[in-house]
Amino acid sequence: MVNSELAYPAGVECAHRVPVPPSKPFLETFQANLKEAFFPDDPLRQFKNQPPLKKLLNGLQYFIPILSWAPKYTLDLFKSDLIAGITIASLAIPQGISYAKLANLPPVLGLYSSFVPPLVYAMMGSSKDLAVGTVAVASLLIASMLGKEVSAVQNPGLYLHLAFTATFFAGVFQATLGFLRLGFIVDFLSHATIVGFMGGAATVVCLQQLKGILGLEHFTTSTDLVSVMESVFTQTQKWRWESVVLGCCFLFFLLSTRYFSKLRPRFFWASAAAPLLSVILGSLLVYLTHAENHGVQVIGYLKKGLNPPSVTDLVFSPPHMALALKVGIITGIIALAEGIAVGRSFAMFKNYHIDGNKEMIAFGMMNMAGSLTSCYLTTGPFSRTAVNYNAGCKTAMSNVIMAIAVMITLLFLTPLFHYTPLVVLSSIIISAMLGLIDYEAAIHLWQVDKIDFCVCIGAYLGVVFGSVEIGLVLAVAISLLRVLIFVARPRTTVLGNIPNSMIYRRMDQYPAAQSVPGVFIIQIDAPIYFTNSSYLRERISRWIDEEEDKIKEKGENSLQYVILDMGAVGSIDTSGISMLGEVRKVLERRGLQLVLANPGSEVMKKLDKAKVLEAIGQSWVFLTVGEAVGACSFLLHTCKTRTANGVDADTLANDNNV
């Protein structure tokens, strides 16, 4: 033990003063706070002390990371990326078509969306593992939010254009958040919210697939459980057994390959290739048996050729622009939350760092570019990224390989999908969605934190029984309410002395901790703000009332000192400062002395400026609870023996401290 010999020599402790920090110019503090709030990761660090040319290069590399890794790219890396790229392409093609159907958009849009956005991301993204593509939840949201005002069946042109416009706004919103360094907004969607929300959305998406599996032609446009069940069970006569049998077979096949791959991670390609295999098998089956004439719906004609431009399709005129803006912002932030979370988790596996704000700019650019080339909202889906990671991708080059594979498909292979039955797409979606219902995470939440569990279940039930938006709003509201309740009702605890030490700790946590006669120590466990200052004032009074009752019962000596341990008070506002002033006055009237232990510099500065420090007396502020108790006990002891001589306790405290 190195430091342990440095014990407290008796009587010296009070030499530790808590200084009032020198006041800094307002602008300087403001700038520092601003930097801490918006540039906590100090992104400009690498630009310091560099020549101008180097700065320019660094700046370019900062925004276009491919410039920094492409020069070092090797054949070995390429081999790994090639395998990963082909693997994710085989997943991307059927998934893309399925999700586009889910969004009520032409299926070929799913392929378009796997061509341009991955190329943009490969240049601008900083994740090495993220595989870009459309996602089920955002697709469903687009369908339900746009569908409320514009019918995809009656007015497909406008619907399509609004989808592009929403994508454009989502991109602008994402890039703006990144540029303004407001990435922390995404953090307000907690893990618990996302688990519940994703689970709910996956459930809802699966329910929607009953349409495809049962071969129904008419289906409710609502997404809630009640409407869907009603829609399903009022049409029992229209269920098509051919479709059901085909769907169940493929679902069984897909789920068993997933299970197999999970059991043996080496065979990751089995689950990755299964969807494409299903599509090929299903198409062959329909082609050979002409099942399309017997109630099995197929995709039909897919246009050959690359993405047509869609700049002129964007809608910037009144009646529908507001809708597109709203859809864009909501889907944009959800896509962002998923993409950033996925990127960060995989970056952590490989121990590299991802700058959330930079990623947002990349996502925004990719969606803006996408919206101009007939793509709809893309992000970094978890399932595809996991396959990419398992397939051994090394850089964002795997996205480029995927894009090339999709390009070849678009140029030459689209006719092959003519006979692909919709029921196979439904099976693919269901098997992907089941993986998103993360019941294990929900159990974990229940074990660790009941409130987080409530947030999660709230989001889940909101999505399943209400709508995707209701679930999201509900979950965010519960999460924020929790934070606000914590801020409004901080914990205060009584400290006691750990025997044979100068350490003071919470008496409810450490049963060995003992109270000190004549002294009462309260720890405040949170910043003091207007939201909690009147609560704290009342709670402190109640603590003292209760303590005095206890003392009376036991017939011990009465209280003389109340020590507030301010170590955990990270911040304070004027309401908090006046609360401390009031507590001092109330204590004074009860004949008690207020003592502060370990206040932070912000607290000291504000106490000083508000003249509350003067009222309390600088000599009643101590560096540690131990020293405060020491001084109080010393005074208690001396006063008992000296009171007759008229020595004032305050004078003693001053003598002792100066």
Next chain:
Amino acid sequence: MVNSELAYPAGVECAHRVPVPPSKPFLETFQANLKEAFFPDDPLRQFKNQPPLKKLLNGLQYFIPILSWAPKYTLDLFKSDLIAGITIASLAIPQGISYAKLANLPPVLGLYSSFVPPLVYAMMGSSKDLAVGTVAVASLLIASMLGKEVSAVQNPGLYLHLAFTATFFAGVFQATLGFLRLGFIVDFLSHATIVGFMGGAATVVCLQQLKGILGLEHFTTSTDLVSVMESVFTQTQKWRWESVVLGCCFLFFLLSTRYFSKLRPRFFWASAAAPLLSVILGSLLVYLTHAENHGVQVIGYLKKGLNPPSVTDLVFSPPHMALALKVGIITGIIALAEGIAVGRSFAMFKNYHIDGNKEMIAFGMMNMAGSLTSCYLTTGPFSRTAVNYNAGCKTAMSNVIMAIAVMITLLFLTPLFHYTPLVVLSSIIISAMLGLIDYEAAIHLWQVDKIDFCVCIGAYLGVVFGSVEIGLVLAVAISLLRVLIFVARPRTTVLGNIPNSMIYRRMDQYPAAQSVPGVFIIQIDAPIYFTNSSYLRERISRWIDEEEDKIKEKGENSLQYVILDMGAVGSIDTSGISMLGEVRKVLERRGLQLVLANPGSEVMKKLDKAKVLEAIGQSWVFLTVGEAVGACSFLLHTCKTRTANGVDADTLANDNNV
């Protein structure tokens, strides 16, 4: 020094273990948390261990405090209350009439509102100093919010009924908040918000009085500065000099008595009696000179008699009920905020306690009773309560005296107000409002806390240039944003050793604090939540990066241990727990050991349940930073000498701790 002899004996510190608290049943914790959140003042304490009859009596006295103080009421107390009651009545009568005019309601309503509500409050209220009455801000709000949809000139009957209905809803809302113990909602209006908001409202009310002072007949219905100035300066031809002269004289008289009373608090009655005196003088002047025929507007006919019932006037039918509900809730919460704040401040002067939730019930009951007897919204205005306090009131009986004085006025004296000029009422309002513009408090806010100052100025400007509602929303939004930014961006600081002690403190606050070689200590100053966990993860990484850069520059020994001081982490959620798990993994990959110091019981419990504690190792959790540093330094020292022998640091830590 009592405790200081108990120094740390070398090598014993690690015997202080941080135990994982035993898990309690969920319901028990939930109940305890609920109690702490909603019953922090333990209102049922006095009912414990009492016989049933006593419990009943206590319960009655709890809700109707007059039962507890009336039996002990003495003649001496009555003498004081009589003087105070007459004093506030002389203020209440002119103010009541003025504020009713401000709300575009019949002037007699101001008198009605000073009769029934004070009687109800005297029975149910727990403040001894609060004087009940109408307030300018709520009156203005009623006028502006109701006036937007229903004109007081064209449809005075409906307007009046809606004002009663809004008062009824305000009362229901206030009582409900009290019963549900949601009083803390009022705390979300911070002191800074109220200062700015009140100042802005007072400015707006003064501006509105330009109508009366200038003798204008037509005036804008908007309250913002721009509209009012436009309205005033486009009608310069219609200004009446008689009115202006009269107004300025009375204003001068009122302000000088206020100033005089402020200078010599013994003459409090001068400022209290001045408004009534102005009314009498003004009325006499008009009566004698027949000025009402020369452009000086007068109140006119006031109905004689007590409050007529208004139960049947309440509007509970669709088109207008929603408006009344909205007005009721907004004015109700503002009235509540003012009343509770005023009650609490004066209770503190006299050192008695006020239960906010109980007061809310009293306010609610008083407004519900008022709405049924032709009164509009009342609360405890600051000015009247201050006069009551200065006049030496002892109990709520002074409200009863005031009510009796108003009753006599209503029964016999209303004809005397026929010739009272409106310009006098305007002067009374202006002189009362100028006292509400608390520029000194704004300066204090600037000195102590710049953000609170921004909140205050935001509220002020919002009210003056926008509307009362905009100002309020702006101020609450800025206040909440501040709390959320704090929650999203908690402070982290590096700790160092205070020389010659085992104390570790912030190095930016204590310049003497020294870093310990090979060990890096970070303090987290806030609860860890989903809103800040990813920020904290990145910030901790950046601290370590910067520290390692510094160490490299200096050529010192590399880092080995990172100690997180968790003393200020009052609470944590699952995102926070996983963040700690991730930090551990990242540090491990960099070859660093994560050490926790002084985690609270909630943190320990959740770390344990989430198995993160297992991953970190129970032996790497210490009671204090000092002990953690001691152990790390010891290991660093031993490893240097023993590494050759293949002794594992982890084993040593375990040996040392078990």
